Amino acid sequence: MAKLQWDKAGQRLFEAGVDRGVLYLADNSGVAWNGLTALDENFSEDSVEPVYFDGVKINDVINSGDFAADLSAYTYPDEFDPYQGVVALGDGLYVDGQENRMFGMSFRTLVGNDLEFMDLGYRLHILYNLTAVPGGLERATISDTVDPLVFQWGLTTVPVKVDGYHPTAHIYFDSRFIPADILAAVEDILYGTSAPGSADYNGGDWWGGQTLEIDGGGPGDDGEELPEVGTVETQARLPSIQELLDLVTLWAPKTIVPHFDTGIADLETNPRLAKRRVFGAQSQADPPALGEFDRVAKQVQQDLFESLSVADDPIRGAPVQLELQRQTFPFGVGTKQGDDRCRQRVKRHRRMS
Numbered sequence: 001m002a003k004l005q006w007d008k009a010g011q012r013l014f015e016a017g018v019d020r021g022v023l024y025l026a027d028n029s030g031v032a033w034n035g036l037t038a039l040d041e042n043f044s045e046d047s048v049e050p051v052y053f054d055g056v057k058i059n060d061v062i063n064s065g066d067f068a069a070d071l072s073a074y075t076y077p078d079e080f081d082p083y084q085g086v087v088a089l090g091d092g093l094y095v096d097g098q099e100n101r102m103f104g105m106s107f108r109t110l111v112g113n114d115l116e117f118m119d120l121g122y123r124l125h126i127l128y129n130l131t132a133v134p135g136g137l138e139r140a141t142i143s144d145t146v147d148p149l150v151f152q153w154g155l156t157t158v159p160v161k162v163d164g165y166h167p168t169a170h171i172y173f174d175s176r177f178i179p180a181d182i183l184a185a186v187e188d189i190l191y192g193t194s195a196p197g198s199a200d201y202n203g204g205d206w207w208g209g210q211t212l213e214i215d216g217g218g219p220g221d222d223g224e225e226l227p228e229v230g231t232v233e234t235q236a237r238l239p240s241i242q243e244l245l246d247l248v249t250l251w252a253p254k255t256i257v258p259h260f261d262t263g264i265a266d267l268e269t270n271p272r273l274a275k276r277r278v279f280g281a282q283s284q285a286d287p288p289a290l291g292e293f294d295r296v297a298k299q300v301q302q303d304l305f306e307s308l309s310v311a312d313d314p315i316r317g318a319p320v321q322l323e324l325q326r327q328t329f330p331f332g333v334g335t336k337q338g339d340d341r342c343r344q345r346v347k348r349h350r351r352m353s
Helices: 078-084 180-191 241-250 291-308
Strands: 014-024 030-033 036-043 047-053 056-063 067-073 087-090 093-095 103-113 117-134 151-157 160-162 165-168 170-174 193-196 212-214 231-234 254-259 264-269 320-328 340-348
Touching: 014 036, 014 078, 014 117, 014 180, 030 078, 067 117, 078 087, 078 117, 117 180, 160 241, 180 241
Parallel strands: none
Antiparallel strands: 014 030, 014 103, 036 067, 047 056, 067 151, 087 093, 103 117, 117 151, 117 170, 160 165, 193 231, 212 320, 254 264, 264 340, 320 340
């Protein structure tokens, strides 16, 4: 075993900051929360029970309390009022001291080291079943310097049942270890998306909506240029813990597989590239490096286009139909809804004379 070393370059890690706060309402929709200044985590009612045998202490049983925190912010979204006991009676008229509602949150903390400072990575935290109890406010006259009020809340949680694990109300992802494509999928759900929509071409004007059909011409031709089209937006939402667990453990990259008998290229799962992970713990399977995905994608693309230029191909020179659309991606087994992500399906067909 090698001798231990301390203070090696790149191993002086630290965590700091809080940003990208999101409030999730009762319908699980998300609202950006600006002005967060601090979130101090603590656990309520932690206890330790010693275990004795024949008068000798042999173990300690730790009973972890529920997640709790103290939240501070310069401001908060208007949508947060009902969740801190404030109800609107009419235009501009509010009454406080009402029943508080449960909500969810997400935020990031940055991870750095002595080499990359704050650019090393970040942790994406997600909180469930929160209840906020407003703290006191210290109001004072304005002097030469303006000191904005700092709003404070005590946060408590109701843990969520997770099959195979203790109930919890707090999970997080670490960008240093989770594959980039899975993290991007998680952030698309939490923050929403805005991506190019679809378009049609009938030989005349362009318009958005369904499919895009162009004449591919002969081998080597550039064909017709695709237009810029509008955007399709998806709502930020709070996914369940089970949905995120399914996403991480059941994620399987898709590859383009052409079927020349039907002229349709489908997105199919490649078993060799399937990845199974459980929140930072990689399974015993040995998945290939991420660079393999790029190589496979380029190879499939090359094979697909080479197939179009084969001299004896009966459908050589046939029009190429591209369908660009937003589709629901199955992030988890049995989930109520998935996040919309862009796909491209390449279809080839013979034009009937």
